[in-house]
Amino acid sequence: MENNFIISAVMTIFSKDRVLFDYQSILIYGKDLTDVLPPPHALCVVFPQDKNELVSLVHFANEHRLSLVPSGGRTGYSGGAVAKQNDIIVSFEKMNHIVDFNAADKTLHCEAGVTLKAIQDYAKQLDLFYPVDFASAAECQIGGNIATNAGGLHVIRYGSTRQWVMGLTVITGRGDILGCNKGLVKNATGYDFRHLFIGSEGTLGFITHAILKLTALPKKTKVILFSVSNNQAITILLSVLQQAVSLIAFEFFCHTAMQCVMQAEQIAFPFQKNTDFYGLFEYESDDTVDLIIEKILQDQLNKNNISEILMSHHEKEANHLWRYRKGISRSLKKYFPYKFDLAVLPSTIFSFMRAAADLLRNKYAALETVWFGHVGDGNLHVNVLKPETVSEKDFAVRCAEISETIYAVIQHFNGSICAEHGVGLLKKPYLHYSKSDSEIQYMRGIKNIFDPNHVMNPGKLI
Amino acid sequence: MENNFIISAVMTIFSKDRVLFDYQSILIYGKDLTDVLPPPHALCVVFPQDKNELVSLVHFANEHRLSLVPSGGRTGYSGGAVAKQNDIIVSFEKMNHIVDFNAADKTLHCEAGVTLKAIQDYAKQLDLFYPVDFASAAECQIGGNIATNAGGLHVIRYGSTRQWVMGLTVITGRGDILGCNKGLVKNATGYDFRHLFIGSEGTLGFITHAILKLTALPKKTKVILFSVSNNQAITILLSVLQQAVSLIAFEFFCHTAMQCVMQAEQIAFPFQKNTDFYGLFEYESDDTVDLIIEKILQDQLNKNNISEILMSHHEKEANHLWRYRKGISRSLKKYFPYKFDLAVLPSTIFSFMRAAADLLRNKYAALETVWFGHVGDGNLHVNVLKPETVSEKDFAVRCAEISETIYAVIQHFNGSICAEHGVGLLKKPYLHYSKSDSEIQYMRGIKNIFDPNHVMNPGKLI
Numbered sequence: 001m002e003n004n005f006i007i008s009a010v011m012t013i014f015s016k017d018r019v020l021f022d023y024q025s026i027l028i029y030g031k032d033l034t035d036v037l038p039p040p041h042a043l044c045v046v047f048p049q050d051k052n053e054l055v056s057l058v059h060f061a062n063e064h065r066l067s068l069v070p071s072g073g074r075t076g077y078s079g080g081a082v083a084k085q086n087d088i089i090v091s092f093e094k095m096n097h098i099v100d101f102n103a104a105d106k107t108l109h110c111e112a113g114v115t116l117k118a119i120q121d122y123a124k125q126l127d128l129f130y131p132v133d134f135a136s137a138a139e140c141q142i143g144g145n146i147a148t149n150a151g152g153l154h155v156i157r158y159g160s161t162r163q164w165v166m167g168l169t170v171i172t173g174r175g176d177i178l179g180c181n182k183g184l185v186k187n188a189t190g191y192d193f194r195h196l197f198i199g200s201e202g203t204l205g206f207i208t209h210a211i212l213k214l215t216a217l218p219k220k221t222k223v224i225l226f227s228v229s230n231n232q233a234i235t236i237l238l239s240v241l242q243q244a245v246s247l248i249a250f251e252f253f254c255h256t257a258m259q260c261v262m263q264a265e266q267i268a269f270p271f272q273k274n275t276d277f278y279g280l281f282e283y284e285s286d287d288t289v290d291l292i293i294e295k296i297l298q299d300q301l302n303k304n305n306i307s308e309i310l311m312s313h314h315e316k317e318a319n320h321l322w323r324y325r326k327g328i329s330r331s332l333k334k335y336f337p338y339k340f341d342l343a344v345l346p347s348t349i350f351s352f353m354r355a356a357a358d359l360l361r362n363k364y365a366a367l368e369t370v371w372f373g374h375v376g377d378g379n380l381h382v383n384v385l386k387p388e389t390v391s392e393k394d395f396a397v398r399c400a401e402i403s404e405t406i407y408a409v410i411q412h413f414n415g416s417i418c419a420e421h422g423v424g425l426l427k428k429p430y431l432h433y434s435k436s437d438s439e440i441q442y443m444r445g446i447k448n449i450f451d452p453n454h455v456m457n458p459g460k461l462i
Numbered sequence: 463m464e465n466n467f468i469i470s471a472v473m474t475i476f477s478k479d480r481v482l483f484d485y486q487s488i489l490i491y492g493k494d495l496t497d498v499l500p501p502p503h504a505l506c507v508v509f510p511q512d513k514n515e516l517v518s519l520v521h522f523a524n525e526h527r528l529s530l531v532p533s534g535g536r537t538g539y540s541g542g543a544v545a546k547q548n549d550i551i552v553s554f555e556k557m558n559h560i561v562d563f564n565a566a567d568k569t570l571h572c573e574a575g576v577t578l579k580a581i582q583d584y585a586k587q588l589d590l591f592y593p594v595d596f597a598s599a600a601e602c603q604i605g606g607n608i609a610t611n612a613g614g615l616h617v618i619r620y621g622s623t624r625q626w627v628m629g630l631t632v633i634t635g636r637g638d639i640l641g642c643n644k645g646l647v648k649n650a651t652g653y654d655f656r657h658l659f660i661g662s663e664g665t666l667g668f669i670t671h672a673i674l675k676l677t678a679l680p681k682k683t684k685v686i687l688f689s690v691s692n693n694q695a696i697t698i699l700l701s702v703l704q705q706a707v708s709l710i711a712f713e714f715f716c717h718t719a720m721q722c723v724m725q726a727e728q729i730a731f732p733f734q735k736n737t738d739f740y741g742l743f744e745y746e747s748d749d750t751v752d753l754i755i756e757k758i759l760q761d762q763l764n765k766n767n768i769s770e771i772l773m774s775h776h777e778k779e780a781n782h783l784w785r786y787r788k789g790i791s792r793s794l795k796k797y798f799p800y801k802f803d804l805a806v807l808p809s810t811i812f813s814f815m816r817a818a819a820d821l822l823r824n825k826y827a828a829l830e831t832v833w834f835g836h837v838g839d840g841n842l843h844v845n846v847l848k849p850e851t852v853s854e855k856d857f858a859v860r861c862a863e864i865s866e867t868i869y870a871v872i873q874h875f876n877g878s879i880c881a882e883h884g885v886g887l888l889k890k891p892y893l894h895y896s897k898s899d900s901e902i903q904y905m906r907g908i909k910n911i912f913d914p915n916h917v918m919n920p921g922k923l924i
Contacts, residue, residue, distance in 0.1 A: 104701070104809030151648050160648065163625075176900040179876075185839045186613050186622065186805040186881040188661055189896045190923050191905050195657030199650055239566070343648040347566030377647045414641075419648040434651045438638040443653050445911035449904060461652050 003086075006064065007044050010088065013056045018047040018094065029091050030069070030083035032076035034426060035336055036396055042069070042083035047094045051171060051208045054090070058175040058206075061088065061455040069457055070202040072144030073115060075136035077339050078424025080148065080201045080460050092143050095208065098122055106214045107166055107183050112143025112207050119212065128214040131158035135326045143207045149199035151420030153326075156376035157248045158215075160420070162198045167211035170197050173204060173451020183211040196446070201422050202457035204450040221248060222285040223318040224297070225310045227275040231350050233305035234279050238375055240300070241281065244292050248282040253372035257328045260370065264331030265323055271308045279375075280325050282318070328372050335385035336392065337370070338399040342410055343419030346378035352413050353380060359405055360384075364398070379419040382406070407433035423461045431462065465548075468528065469506055472550065475518045480509040480556070491553050492531070492545035494538035496888060497798055498858055504531070504545035509556045513633060513670045516552070520637040520668075523550065523917040531919055532664040534606030535577060537598035539801050540886030542610065542663045542922050554605050557670065560584055569628055569645050570674045574605025581674065590676040593620035597788045605669045611661035613882030615788075618838035619710045620677075622882070624660045629673035632659050635666060635913020645673040658908070663884050664919035666912040683710060684747040685780040686759070687772045689737040693812050695767035696741050700837055702762070703743065706754050710744040715834035719790045722832065726793030727785055733770045741837070742787045744780070790834050797847035798854065799832070800861040804872055805881030808840035814875050815842060821867055822846075826860070841881040844868070869895035885923045893924065 011019050020029075021044040030040030043066075048054045061068050069083045071091045083089050092113030099109040106128060108119065116130075116137040123130040132145065134152035144150070146168065151160045158164075167183040170193070180194035181187055197207055228234055234252050241247055255276055262269060271278075283289065300306040312318035344352045353371065360369055366387065373380040384402060386395045407417050411433045418427050418434070431440060443462045447454070473481050482491075483506040492502030505528075510516050523530050531545045533553045545551045554575030561571040568590060570581065578592075578599040585592040594607065596614035606612070608630065613622045620626075629645040632655070642656035643649055659669055690696055696714050703709055717738055724731060733740075745751065762768040774780035806814045815833065822831055828849065835842040846864060848857045869879050873895045880889050880896070893902060905924045909916070 102807070102809060105807050107807075149650050149654075151650070155648060172904070176904075178898065178901050178904070180901075182876045183807055184805050184878050184881075185808060186617060186836075186841045187878040187896075188611050188613070188803075188880045188882050188884050189878055189893060190661060190663065190665075190885055191658055191908055192611075192661055193901065193904065195660075196653055198657075199652060199654055201652065203652075341650075343646050345564070345567050345569075345645055346647060347564060374648075379648045414644045416646050416649040416651055418650045419646075420650050422650050423652055431651060434649075436640065439640050439642075439655065442634070442638075442640070442655065442911060446653055446908065449907035449911060 003043055006066065009060060010044060010046060010057070013053055013060065014046050014048065018049070020045045026083065026089065029071045029074070029089045030087070032074040032079060032081045034077055034079045034082065036338065036399070037079045037082055037425060040083040041085040042087040042089045045071070045089040045091055047091050049094050051169065051177060054171050054206055054208060055175050055177060057088070057090070058171055058173065058455065062175065062453050065453060066455060067458045068455055070143070070147070070206055072113065072147070073136065073140035075140040076144065076148065076424060077341065077421045078418065079426045080422050080424030080457070082425055084459070090206070092141055099209065101126065105183065108212045108214060109209065110142060110212065111209055113141050116140050116142060116145060123214045124217070126214070127217060129217045130164065130212060130214055132161050132164060135329060142210055142212070146198055146207050146210055147200060147202050148420070148422040151374070151377065151379065153249045153251070153374070155374060156250055157246065162195065164213050165194060165198060165210055166213050168194045168197055168207055169209035171206045171208060173453070173456040201424065201461045203447055203461050205456055218248060219284045219286060221282050221318065222290070223280065223282045223312040223321045224293070225270060225278065225280050225321045225324060227271050227278050227307040228305060229275055229307055231277050231353065233300070234277060234375055235350055236305055237279070237300055240296055242376070244296060245283055245289050247376065248284065250279070250281045250374070250376040251325050251372070252277055252279045252375050253325060253328055254370060256368060256370045257372045258324065260331040261324055261327040265327045267323060270310055270324065273307070275307050278324070280321060325372070328370070332370060332383050332385065336395065337383035337385050338395070338402070339421070340382040340406055341379070341419050341421040342382065342406070342415060342417065343377065343379045344410070344413045344415035346376055348413055349375055349378050349380060352409065352415065355409050356382065356406055359409065360402070363405065364402060367398070377419070403430055410434065425460055428461060465505055468526065471522060472506060472508060472519070475515055475522065476508050476510065480511070482507045488545065488551065491533045491536070491551045492549070494536045494541060494543045496539055496541045496544065498800065498861070499541045499544055499887060502545040503547040504549040504551045507533070507551040507553055509553050511556050513631065513639060516633050516668055516670060517637050517639060519550070519552070520633055520635065520917065524637065524915050527915060528917060529920045530917055532605070532609070532668055534575065534609070535598065535602035537602040538606065538610065538886060539803070539883045540880065541888045542884050542886030542919070544887055546921070552668070554603055561671065563588065567645065568676045570676060571671065572604060572674065573671055574669050575603050578602050578604060578607060585676045586679070588676070589679060591679045592626065592674060592676055594623050594626060597791060604672055604674070608660055608669050608672055609662060609664050610882070610884040613836070613839065613841065615711045615713065615836070617836060618712055619708065624657065626675050627656060627660060627672055628675050630656045630659055630669055631671035633668045633670060635915070635918040663886065663923045665909055665923050667918055680710060681746045681748060683744050683780065684752070685742065685744045685774040685783045686755070687732060687740065687742050687783045687786060689733050689740050689769040690767060691737055691769055693739050693815065695762070696739060696837055697812055698767055699741070699762055702758055704838070706758060707745055707751050709838065710746065712741070712743045712836070712838040713787045713834070714739055714741045714837050715787060715790055716832060718830060718832045719834050720786065722793040723786055723789040727789045729785060732772055732786065735769070737769050740786070742783060787834070790832070794832060794845050794847065798857065799845035799847050800857070800864070801883070802844040802868055803841070803881050803883040804844065804868070804877060804879065805839065805841045806872070806875045806877035808838055810875055811837055811840050811842060814871065814877065817871050818844065818868055821871065822864070825867065826864060829860070839881070865892055872896065887922055890923060
């Protein structure tokens with residue numbers, strides 16, 4: 001009855017065809033890619049078309065103490081978009097317009113529901129570049145990218161999403177519309193709420209619009225896939241390359257990752273012989289840079305740091321080489337992986353990796369782990385695969401144990417329990433490994449300022 | 463009596479030689495470069511040597527409801543470091559150590575009182591570059607740079623201070639020490655307090671340490687000083703240059719600025735004939751780029767957009783050409799200038815300038831104004847000079863009037879009343895022209911979370 005009242009009231013805010021309450025829709029819009037959480041519940045899914053509808057919804061939610069869960073492309077891995085009983089899911093699917101493009105300032109003004117791919121394509125048509133990129137570009141939405149400060153493959157060169165946001169329009173948990181920074185390059189008028197909302201995972205309010213900076217397209221790029229005999233060689237190569245040229249990406253992955261991706265993508269093993277680790281880098285190519293790279297690679301081959309190399313000669317080959325890296329996450333899906341998304345200072349990534357790997361080997365020898373990540377950013381993705389013989393429930397218990405083990409090491413390294421995937425529901429119990437108790441208290445204080453009745457994505461992050 | 467009690471108590475926190483209470487010291491440490499504010503007052507100046515002393519001081523201040531005013535290099539123009547009756551001034555002069563340098567990560571860990579120049583020099587010794595720069599580099603301190611998100615001459619290429627801060631240690635107004643981000647490249651664990659403290663002007667707490675990113679030194683650079691017949695030509699040149707090469711700086715200034723700087727620096731007029739506006743740009747030079755620049759300049763000369771050019775051939779000449787721009791602010795000091803530090807979208811800087819200049823001409827024809835700024839960042843410095851015949855008091859009244867006029871135009875342009883100099887005391891009455899009432903309310907809410915008893919730089923910013 002109460003629920004029916006709410007749904008009818010919600011239908012007065014949105015036109016009837018923009019409210020869904022069948023269970024199938026809730027299953028679709030109420031979860032992200034996380035498999036280890038219980039299935040979602042919610043009252044309904046709404047599809048706002050403008051910010052005024054959202055303001056009305058936020059006021060209504062405050063009045064009746066309802067909770068609102070933003071639903072973007074739902075490609076997250078932390079349960080940040082997972083809905084529970086009595087939530088109202090707010091899909092940004094219909095707020096998917098590019099509002100305008102300012103050619104002189106090279107800034108794009110768009111709604112939060114535009115996909116990353118649409119932004120990338122729009123920029124490309126203008127001979128410009130929106131440089132944040134990841135495998136889920138076609139599904140994920142810019143609002144979600146901003147709400148999690150998404151990182152991805154090009155951070156080493158272009159930084160995370162934060163760096164490209166020149167302005168935001170947000171609706172706070174109190175229902176106020178704030179225009180944060182409005183595209184200005186320079187603005188020293190106190191606290192910059194734009195940066196507070198970036199990475200806030202929908203807990204302070206809705207991001208409805210963004211002003212994004214575009215940049216020049218990179219020159220022709222080349223991709224090198226390589227194998228190494230030991231992980232030390234990866235950092236050596238990275239360091240030598242970084243001193244000589246400007247890299248667009250520098251990635252690494254283990255042999256198990258290689259095996260999974262080969263099987264899932266039905267692609268052949270690209271090298272002559274197996275090694276423990278493989279790497280991939282991309283750089284802006286010209287004759288001078290090519291010569292430098294060639295010399296570095298030859299030197300590393302001579303020193304037996306690198307084992308084998310494959311170089312792209314055109315875009316198609318580059319895309320093919322990238323498949324070995326970009327396909328990893330997707331290829332692991334069938335093993336119900338428990339995902340760690342860790343970051344330490346780039347200089348300590350392999351010391352951390354050794355410490356974490358030793359612990360896992362000693363305490364959980366039976367569990368297979370897959371390692372990959374963005375070496376240059378200090379970002380390591382560790383995936384623990386569920387053995388077929390272990391039930392999902394038992395696996396969840398064991399992963400909770402492993403989390404405590406791994407996160408204690410992260411704490412020792414002053415690292416982050418969430419490098420680029422956000423905290424959501426899944427990592428929330430472990431936040432104290434990265435943030436001090438008093439920092440978490442201040443976070444709660446900030447939440448109370450923007451969303452005193454906790455209507456905005458409650459239960460997530462903090 | 464009460465004051466004596468406070469000073470004795472403060473002396474139990476700091477050694478006796480690190481507390482000064484003579485009026486001369488208060489005059490020195492209790493003000494910035496702002497001339498239009500009344501002289502400072504304070505109980506004393508303290509010189510902490512470490513963060514524990516600061517924590518004790520903050521607790522003491524909370525207990526007795528005292529106010530603490532951070533005092534860095536005091537090169538600000540907004541009165542952000544100006545002390546009043548019963549304040550305790552906290553100088554960071556003795557917290558001026560570089561703690562360490564991480565060569566692999568290219569990050570520098572330092573105390574808040576290190577001068578910008580010391581950081582620039584330290585980086586240079588390592589063949590690296592800290593790219594934020596302004597005329598006051600030798601005096602200003604990094605803590606103050608961060609507290610105001612200082613911009614300066616290289617923003618067009620390297621961004622503001624914000625972009626170079628990888629971590630902060632802060633002491634909040636409650637006396638908690640927070641380690642914000644700790645140097646990580648990737649960290650998605652919720653609200654990023656580092657970015658909240660950047661630009662907070664000491665109103666949330668003290669910044670005690672920073673981790674700064676260094677980058678590669680630019681290649682050999684060249685500087686071009688040029689004159690134009692109209693301001694339209696400046697944006698045309700900027701736009702043509704930006705499409706062809708990467709600029710390190712792009713500045714402009716009016717003929718009055720040129721006259722002031724020539725007189726103050728005792729340097730000759732560098733061109734054949736006077737024009738209304740002059741510009742200066744710097745770029746990374748190599749044979750290819752030099753040819754492109756030469757072609758662009760020749761083309762602009764032929765089109766009569768540019769009137770004359772002077773090019774540097776070595777560092778000494780480059781420094782000399784920069785004097786015409788860097789010396790402006792200093793050269794105006796004797797005219798008691800009322801300084802506007804405005805920003806709009808870079809694409810609208812000259813439309814804004816036209817609107818503002820028309821207003822000033824119509825309403826305040828008798829007042830001389832000096833215009834200069836960073837065209838590529840949309841940042842315009844308008845200086846209204848005090849006529850000799852007008853008293854300081856009358857001038858202040860008139861400037862308050864002008865402020866309302868100019869800021870109304872800024873509001874119309876969705877611009878910022880403070881681009882890079884901060885709000886402080888001086889711009890606080892006008893903050894509502896850049897921030898909405900509800901945004902200011904949220905700012906107050908945040909202030910209350912970090913500093914509930916308002917001991918931190920009270921009365922500034924909000």
